[in-house]
Amino acid sequence: MRAVMIEGAGGPEVLAVRDVPDPVLQAGEVLIDVAAAGLNRADVQQRRGLYPPPRGASSVPGLEVSGRIAEAGDSAFAVGDAVVALLAGGGYAERVAVPAGQVVPAPDGVDLVEAAGLPETAATVWSNLVLQAGLAAGDDVLIHGASGGIGVMAVQVSLALGAVPHVTAGSAAKLDIARSLGVRTLIDYHEQDFVEELRAATNGRGADVILDVVGAKYLARNVASLATGGRLVVIGLQGGATAELDLGMLMGKRASVAGTTLRARPVAEKAAIMQAVRDSVWPLVATGAVKPFVGRTFPLARVAEAHTYFDSGEHTGKVLLVMG
Template sequence: MRAVVIRGAGGPEVLSVQDVPDPVPAEGDVLIDVVAAGLNRADVQQRRGLYPPPAGASDIPGLEVSGRVADAGRSRFRVGDAVVALLSGGGYAEQVAVPAGQVVGAPDGVGLVEAAGLPETAATVWSNLVLQAGLAAGDDVLIHGASGGIGVMAIQVSLALSAVPHVTAGSAAKLDVARSLGVRTLINYRDEDFVARAKAATDGRGADVILDVVGAEYLARNIESLATGGRLVVIGLQGGTTAELNLGVLMGKRASVAGTTLRGRPSAEKAAILAAVEDRVWPLVASGAVRPFVDRTFPLAQAVEAHTYFDAGAHTGKILLTMD
């Protein structure tokens, strides 16, 4: 089969499409003929040598795919079923073998190519906003990186749960994406103080939940932005890994900070998260309340161009690789 291989740490030019051995399903795996794969920041970090795959995972990048079942094994699926899957690696390829619990039926209401942009974002958002932070109706939620795949999904899920999203992004065009989804508090972090804006938008209370992809650079300001009893969930480290934390402020607010990743979780945890996504998020997709935002698609042979486009930082929503 054809797959994208990383020849060494570096820029997009280290990617190449090569013929590699077909995957051999293990006991309990489902073999999928891939239709499309989502491009995520984790893939870029792996390419740069900063985020190696977990032990035992494929060196081929790609954490989410859509496709059709080629070998169902002993799973609940049948050959030919349209599915999506959450991976530890291996998605940039024509086939992938995945533990059955990390595979769910493709949701109604979207095409199979578009569906490739859903499993990683939906699992990340649901596990962090709902399962970790307990987001509920009426909560104010501050979402950083509003125009990326995670941000767009977080906005839609928040609105579907009757929470109130407030967002940050680095340009008017990116904030327009959030505006089109119904967000009212739109903060350009390049020239506005998101702490002041978040507090003003919540009558001085602050945010009940913050979903953060920046990390160290935002830690102190995120704590300042939290309401009493607020929950900060850090899921990215674009702004560094190390910062000082004023525990007095945190304790005074009776607030909490959690840091999570999805890729390295045990398969059983991923399966439980995907079961919740299938039960709670897929009906929202079918109804149109949640939908994938796809910026551009590239054929697998243009993986270098796809990563170059991602690195430029102007995209909104998901970038997909197709196996056409």
């Protein structure tokens, strides 16, 4: 089979498509003929040598795929079933072996290629906004980076739950995506102070929940933006990993800060998250409240070009690698 190998740490030029042996199934796994794989920030960090795969995981990048079951092992799946999967690695390949618990049926009515953009975003958003932060109807939620795959999913899930999303992005065009989804508070972080804009939009309360992909650079302003009892969940470190935390402000607001990752969690935890996605997010997909948002697709052979586009910061929605 063909798979993408990372031949040294660096830019997109270190990515090469090679012929490699098919994966060998281990106990509890299924084999998937991959239709498409989603690009994620973690893939870029792995390519740069900053985010190695967990012990025992494939060195091939790629954390989410769609496809069809090629070998079902002892699972409840059947050969040919259309599925999506959350991975610890291995997605940029024509075949991938995955613990069966991290695989769920592809949602009905969604093109199988486009479905590759759902598992990582849906699992990240549901596990962090709902399972971690307890987002509920009526909550004000601040979502940073609203035009990317995670951001678009977070907006849609928030609206579906009856929460009120407020978003930041880096251009008018990116904010227009959130506007088209029904968001009213649209903050250009190049031109506006999100702390002030959020206070104005919430009559001084601030956010009940903040979903942050930036990290250190935004920590102080995120805490300042929290409402009493607010919950900040940090899921990315694009703006650095180390910053001072004003514990007095945090305690005064009776607020909390959590940091989470998805890739390195135990198989059982990831399986539980994927089952929650199947039970809670797929019904929203069925009603049209949540839709995959694919910005661009690239064939596997053009993986370096796909990463160059991803690195540019110009992309919106999900970027996918297509195997066919």
